[in-house]
Amino acid sequence: xxxxxxxxxxxxxxxxxxxxxxxxxxxxxQKAGSSQEVISLAKDLKERGYWLHxxxxxxxxxxxxxxxxxxLKPYIANLVKGFExxxxxxxxxNEVSDHNKGLWGDDWQVExxxxxxxxxxxxxxxxxx
Numbered sequence: 001x002x003x004x005x006x007x008x009x010x011x012x013x014x015x016x017x018x019x020x021x022x023x024x025x026x027x028x029x030q031k032a033g034s035s036q037e038v039i040s041l042a043k044d045l046k047e048r049g050y051w052l053h054x055x056x057x058x059x060x061x062x063x064x065x066x067x068x069x070x071x072l073k074p075y076i077a078n079l080v081k082g083f084e085x086x087x088x089x090x091x092x093x094n095e096v097s098d099h100n101k102g103l104w105g106d107d108w109q110v111e112x113x114x115x116x117x118x119x120x121x122x123x124x125x126x127x128x129x
Contacts, residue, residue, distance in 0.1 A: 007045075020051035023087070039082040046086050054080075054087040056094035056128060058112065069108040073115060080119050089124035092116050
């Protein structure tokens with residue numbers, strides 16, 4: 001049995017037999033016809049016993065424009081809304097080690113993690129670099 005698998009509930013019809021699933025790129029929620037549909041699918045997977053990992057909240061490749069990271073708070077809150085307690089772990093930042101360091105300061109990633117901790121207090125939070 002696989003220990004983990006990348007699974008897109010909008011494209012993949014059947015979840016594989018494994019222990020955990022990574023639900024990729026939460027920005028697709030905003031492009032999907034219904035956020036509730038994606039939330040319902042994730043809840044169903046959770047009820048079936050899967051450990052769910054959300055990938056990713058902020059990604060250098062698909063970043064929203066902002067002068068400072070705090071402008072992203074409504075965007076971040078919208079991405080995780082409905083998934084609190086359903087997603088067990090999150091990639092908070094993906095591929096962003098030095099991104100916006102000069103513009104946003106040295107501690108923006110720490111502050112983003114602290115904000116995610118407020119939104120999802122029980123989830124494990126990861127830096128995916």
